[in-house]
Amino acid sequence: MEERIKQLPSKAAAENKSQKAMFKKLKRKPPKDLDYTMQELHDEVFSEINCLDCANCCKTTSPLFTDRDVNRISKFLKLKSRQFIDKYLKTDEDGDLVLQSSPCPFLYEDNKCMIYEVRPKACAEYPHTNRKKFHQISKITLENMSICPAAFEIVEKLKVKLEN
Numbered sequence: 001m002e003e004r005i006k007q008l009p010s011k012a013a014a015e016n017k018s019q020k021a022m023f024k025k026l027k028r029k030p031p032k033d034l035d036y037t038m039q040e041l042h043d044e045v046f047s048e049i050n051c052l053d054c055a056n057c058c059k060t061t062s063p064l065f066t067d068r069d070v071n072r073i074s075k076f077l078k079l080k081s082r083q084f085i086d087k088y089l090k091t092d093e094d095g096d097l098v099l100q101s102s103p104c105p106f107l108y109e110d111n112k113c114m115i116y117e118v119r120p121k122a123c124a125e126y127p128h129t130n131r132k133k134f135h136q137i138s139k140i141t142l143e144n145m146s147i148c149p150a151a152f153e154i155v156e157k158l159k160v161k162l163e164n
Helices: 002-028 034-046 056-060 067-076 081-088 121-125 134-145 149-163
Strands: 089-091 097-099
Touching (some): 002 149, 034 134, 134 149
Antiparallel strands (some): 089 097
C-alpha cells in the first residue's frame, strides 16, 4: 500500500488532463444514473480497499470543521469548544476551521481514529465519491485522487464505464 500511495500523486497528475475533460463533460450533461453508478463504484472499490491500510487523508490533509463538529468533538474530549479550537484548529485562508498540523492529532499509529465515533462530517464522507450530484464536485475529486487510492480507482473505473 505504501508504494501505491507514493505513486498516487504522479499517477493522478498523469491522468489529470483526461480526468478534467471527463468532469467537464459530466458537468455539461451528467448521465441520469450517475449518482447510482457512483454509489456502485464506491461500494465496489471500498470492498477491496481498507482505509486502515492507508490513512493517507489523515496523514496529509485536514477536513473542514463545522460548528457542529467542534461542539460534538469538544464534548467527546471533555473540552470547551474554545479550548478545542485553540488546541487543535486554525482558520485557513478561506476562513474555514482546519487542523493546525498534519498528520491528524487524533490518528493512532495503527491508522485508527481516536474520535472516530464523533469525527468531522468531512471525514465521515471522505472521499465524497458517493455523494449526490457527484458531477458538481469535480475540483475536490481531482484533488482527492492524488491523496486517496480509492478515489483514484473509482474515477478511473468511472472513466472506463463512460467510454463504453
